[in-house]
Amino acid sequence: MANPPMRAAIIPVTPLQQNCTLIWCTETMRGAFVDPGGDLDRLRPVAQQHGVTVEKILLTHGHIDHCGEAGVFAKELGVPIEGPHEADRFWIARLDEDGARFGVRGQVFEPDRWLADGDQVTVGNLVLDVYHCPGHTPGHIVFHHAPSKLALVGDVLFQGSIGRTDFPLGDHQQLIDAITTKLWPLGGETVFVPGHGPASNFAHERRTNPFVADSALAKA
Template sequence: MANPPLRAAIVPVTPLQQNCSLLWCTETMRGAFVDPGGDLERLRAARDEHGVTIEKILITHGHIDHCGAAGEFAKELGVPIEGPHEADRFWIARLEDDGRRYNVRGAPFEPDRWLVNGDQVTVGNLVLDVYHCPGHTPGHVVFHHAPSKLAIVGDVLFQGSIGRTDFPLGNHQDLIDAITTRLWPLGGDTVFVPGHGPASNFAHERRTNPFVGDAVLGR
């Protein structure tokens, strides 16, 4: 496709190398940052390089490397924050404490819109579907653009791995259920951007992932 409706740039931020995604609508050149955890000068540079007007910030979950700088950035840009699910209030409330622990600047914030399963968010003329995928955190959400076969999955799923569930309020079975009942039905040819590391697609993970592969789960 010469000019796909959605384009994305991945910008790793914070010492934890979290994949912040800059998504934009090619028709309007309006975009959103997904999970701007920090390194705002790097994110501003990416915005300027691609000529995107930021209209909102989207958050997958409340961990420091994903949203520590979200409140500050939203205020600077004059844009709203959408996400995560309200069950992650616990994590957002402790961003300052966690920032000290991980040497990342963090400040609590109140999203302009909490998201629930089945919601939709817009970026320019694009419409993304929201899936609540708890387990890594109770309020984790995933953003899916069906026409592009692209999902931004935060720390739910990685190439060859899954999100940790040993943090407070984590739940291993919830995570497995979210992946198999909410992500797999989106289709094997769906490419996903994880919160850390390289992108992959659902078919590859179903074949090879040692935690949620079909053979492992007896499917």
Template sequence: MSQTAPTPPLKAAILPVTPLQQNCSLIWCTATNKAALVDPGGDLDMLKANVAKAGVDLQKILVTHGHIDHCGEAGVLAKELGLPIEGPHEADRFWISRLDDDGRKYSINGQVFEPDRWLQDGDTVTVGELTLQVIHCPGHTPGHVVFFHEPSRFAIVGDVLFQGSIGRTDFPMGNHQDLLDAITHKLWPLGEDITFIPGHGPVSTFGQERKTNPFVGDHAMGVA
């Protein structure tokens, strides 16, 4: 008789938002049904409809970094639903302070907000009974953070790393070497089996990127 596979502690759904098709993630704790939206940059009606469809209890908003496609409407949603915002690192205050101006520039609704909690490297955030580690990964922006759930071997990396690419560093306060160092010194040591949701495009694993990524793969970095 076949055995039913155990329910994973964390489930996630990818909900692309804004004309830039940014991967907002809905994550939830299967034990408690408590949920968080990570990087709700826009399309709030669609996001709220998907939360309702999933039947989960939205508890908070998490933000990886201050670019408008990731957090332009995070403050709007937080205010409407009475939710706290956690993240990013305070070094991204520069970007969050520009959201109104960047909204006009990119024709995306953006509204300046103040997170309830700025995050630092080594912090943790909770969603129901889940505890996610906070990893500060500057380079794309100075205050970018990654959320890592060790028991699930799962990470939400924002615009640090993509399938086959890495985040842009030509924006104000970007730093290419910082980004390379963050990926190779902070993410790779977590393990090749880590599945990650990037800020744009398809899901991948750290192992796949170490093998094939032309920017930070082992071959590109001169690792034997």
């Protein structure tokens, strides 16, 4: 495809090396930052470099490395915040105190639009589907652009691992169920950008991931 409908650039931010992703519509050159948790001075130049006009911020969940400075950034850019699911209000309400604890800047904010399973978000002319995938946090969501076979999964799934569930309101079984019932049906060739570390695809994880490979779950 000479000019795919969507492009993406990954910028690791905060001391936790969280994958912030700039996605944009190649037709309109309008884009969104997904999980701009911090290091805002590193994010602005990326949008400028690609000639992208940022029109919104999208959030997968309420942990500080993913959204600590999202409210600050949204005000600065004059754009709305969409996501996560309202069940993560608990986490967003504690961003100030978590910031002090982790040495990461965090500021409480109210999203312009909470998202639920089955919702859609637009970025330029792109339409992304929203899947509620609780377990790592109760309000975690995943964004999927079907034509690009690309999913932004936050901390639900990683290459060779899955999200932690030992935080408050975490639930291991919910997480496994979300991965197998919401993500696997999107297709093995779907590439996913996780919240940390390298990208992978669902087929590879179904073969090799020690937590959610088909063979591992068959033994459970």
